[in-house]
Amino acid sequence: MLKAQRNISPSQEKPKLLEVRNFSLCVSENFRLTDITFTLHANEILAIVGESGSGKSLLAQSILGLYGHIPKDRIFFNKEDLGALDKRAWCALRGKHIAYIPQDPLSALNPVQKIGTQILETFMLHNPKASRALCKQRLSEVLQSVGLDESFASRYPHTLSGGQRQRALIAMSIINNPQILICDEPTTALDILIQKQILELLATLANKSAIVLITHDLGAVAQIADRIMVMQCGKIIESNTTQEIFSNARESYTKELLDALDFSTLVPKAYEDSEVLFMQDFSSIAFRRKFWRNVPVCITHNVNLRLHKGEILGIAGESGSGKSSLGLAIVRLMAHRGEIRFFGKDVRDFGKEEYFSLCAKLGVIFQDPFASLNPRMRVGDSIAEGIAYHYGHTQSTQGVYEALESVGLDESFASRYPHTLSGGQRQRVCIARALALKPSILLLDEPTSALDKSTQKQILELLVRLQKDLDMSLIFITHDLDILRFLSHTLIVLKDGYVQESGASKEVFAMPKSAYFRNLLATHFWQDLG
Incomplete structure (x- = not known):
C-alpha cells in the first residue's frame, strides 16, 4: 500500500487546514452544490469520489473562489474566513497556500512556452524579488522532486508523455510549497505504470501538504486516501475512512459505485470457428520527415494473430x-507491412x-x-x-x-x-x-x-x-x-x-x-x- 510511504498520525492530532460549513452554490439549475460540510487536516489525503457531474470539480474550484464570491462564515483556511478576502488576498492565496492541478495536463499547459518557464511563472508571481540564481535553484529542486531531470525545463509540452506532463503540472503546483494541494483526476487516461508513479509521488507529497484527490478511480483511492467523501448531485451523501467505505458502505449509491468495480458479470458469448481476420508478420508503419523525404519507421513488429467471428x-x-x-x-x-486477410482473402x-x-x-x-x-x-x-x-x-x-x-x-x-x-x-x-x-x-x-x-x-x-x-x-x-x-x-x-x-x-x-x-x-x- 502507498500509505506505507507516509508518516501517518491520528487526524485528531493534526491541525485543521480547511473547514467547510454548510456551503451551497448555484451556478445553474443542474450545476449546484448543496450544504457541503467537511474538514481537511494537515498531511491528510481526502478523496472526493462520485460519477461525472456529481459536483467534485465544482467544489474544488469553489474552494479557490473561481465561481464568484464565497459567502462569509462558510469556508475557512487556517481559521481565516475566505469569504472576507478581497481580490488581492485571493491572488496571494492561490498558488502559494492552496494549489490546484487541473484535469487535462495537455490543455492546461501552454503549448508555446517551455516547461521551465511555465513552472517558474507561479514562483515569480509570489516571489517577484527572487534572483535569477534562486529561480534556477528552485526549478532544479522541484523538477527533481517530481522525478524529472533539468533537461525537461527546456522542452515543450507536446514533446512530453502523458505522465511527464502530469509531473510538470505537479511541479508547477508545489514550487511554492503549498499547504493544500487539490488534484483533479490526476491519473485519468494514464496507463497503470504511470498511474502508480503519480500516486507514489502524491503519497510522498502528503508528508508536506494536505491533498484533496478528486477521482473516479476507486482502485487508486483504496491505495492512497485516508478518508473518502462520496458526492451525488452536488451533495455529500457519505463520508468516512477509506477502510470503512470499502468494507461497510451505508448508502446505496456508494454500494453502486463499488459494484461498478466488479467486471466479473461481463460474460461475452463464445465465438465461432469462422475466421474474419488473419495476420502474419504484420508491422504498422509510420513516416518520419527526415530532411527532404519521408522515412518509414516500424511502430509494431511482426505481429501474428487470428480473429474469429464473435x-x-x-x-x-x-x-x-x-x-x-x-x-x-x-x-x-x-x-503496414506483412500479410493481412479479411474473411479469408488477402487485402491486396x-x-x-x-x-x-x-x-x-x-x-x-x-x-x-x-x-x-x-x-x-x-x-x-x-x-x-x-x-x-x-x-x-x-x-x-x-x-x-x-x-x-x-x-x-x-x-x-x-x-x-x-x-x-x-x-x-x-x-x-x-x-x-x-x-x-x-x-x-x-x-x-x-x-x-x-x-x-x-x-x-x-x-x-x-x-x-x-x-x-x-x-x-x-x-x-x-x-x-x-x-x-x-x-x-x-x-x-x-x-x-x-x-x-x-x-x-x-x-x-x-x-x-x-x-x-x-x-x-x-x-x-x-x-x-x-
Whole structure:
C-alpha cells in the first residue's frame, strides 16, 4: 500500500487546514452544490469520489473562489474566513497556500512556452524579488522532486508523455510549497505504470501538504486516501475512512459505485470457428520527415494473430507500446507491412468495389469521445454521414434511429449537439455511429478510459450485449487489465512495439511468460479491495 510511504498520525492530532460549513452554490439549475460540510487536516489525503457531474470539480474550484464570491462564515483556511478576502488576498492565496492541478495536463499547459518557464511563472508571481540564481535553484529542486531531470525545463509540452506532463503540472503546483494541494483526476487516461508513479509521488507529497484527490478511480483511492467523501448531485451523501467505505458502505449509491468495480458479470458469448481476420508478420508503419523525404519507421513488429467471428481480442500494454498504431493499421488507417486477410482473402487481392464494401465492415471507436464528434454537427448528422456514403440518403434517417436505439438512446438525441451530452452519452453516440453500418469487426481504442466507473461499466455491458446480439468481432485496446481479464477471449500484450504475450486470456493471466507482463500484473490495483 502507498500509505506505507507516509508518516501517518491520528487526524485528531493534526491541525485543521480547511473547514467547510454548510456551503451551497448555484451556478445553474443542474450545476449546484448543496450544504457541503467537511474538514481537511494537515498531511491528510481526502478523496472526493462520485460519477461525472456529481459536483467534485465544482467544489474544488469553489474552494479557490473561481465561481464568484464565497459567502462569509462558510469556508475557512487556517481559521481565516475566505469569504472576507478581497481580490488581492485571493491572488496571494492561490498558488502559494492552496494549489490546484487541473484535469487535462495537455490543455492546461501552454503549448508555446517551455516547461521551465511555465513552472517558474507561479514562483515569480509570489516571489517577484527572487534572483535569477534562486529561480534556477528552485526549478532544479522541484523538477527533481517530481522525478524529472533539468533537461525537461527546456522542452515543450507536446514533446512530453502523458505522465511527464502530469509531473510538470505537479511541479508547477508545489514550487511554492503549498499547504493544500487539490488534484483533479490526476491519473485519468494514464496507463497503470504511470498511474502508480503519480500516486507514489502524491503519497510522498502528503508528508508536506494536505491533498484533496478528486477521482473516479476507486482502485487508486483504496491505495492512497485516508478518508473518502462520496458526492451525488452536488451533495455529500457519505463520508468516512477509506477502510470503512470499502468494507461497510451505508448508502446505496456508494454500494453502486463499488459494484461498478466488479467486471466479473461481463460474460461475452463464445465465438465461432469462422475466421474474419488473419495476420502474419504484420508491422504498422509510420513516416518520419527526415530532411527532404519521408522515412518509414516500424511502430509494431511482426505481429501474428487470428480473429474469429464473435471473438473479443484484447490488446494491452503501457502508453507508447504501439497498441493504437496496431489497431489503426488493422482497420487500414495506417500503413503496414506483412500479410493481412479479411474473411479469408488477402487485402491486396481486393478490387475497388470489394474494398469499398470492406470499409463498411470495419468500425472504429476512437479514444476521446469529446474530440471524435464534430461540435458543429448534430448527433443525427454525424451518424447519417457514413450511412449516406455507403447506402444512400434514403436509408440514413431510419438507420440513425435504429443505431441510437441499439445503444439505449431515444430519437430526440438525433437533434442534439455533442456539447449538450455527458461523457457516457457521447461515447454511446460514437458507438451508434460505428454500428450504423453494421460492421463485422469493431475496433475500440480506449473507449472507457475517460469515463467514470459507473458509466464505464454501462458502456462495457452495452458492448457485451451488442457482441451477443450481432455476432461482432471486437478488437479492444486498453491499459485496464481488470476489463480485459473478464471481457476478452484472447489477449496480446505489447511493449515497445513487440508482442510479449499472446494467447487465450485466461491462460495469459494465469501463467504469464514474460517478466514485463508479470510486472504489469504486480503493479495493477486489482479491484478485490474489500
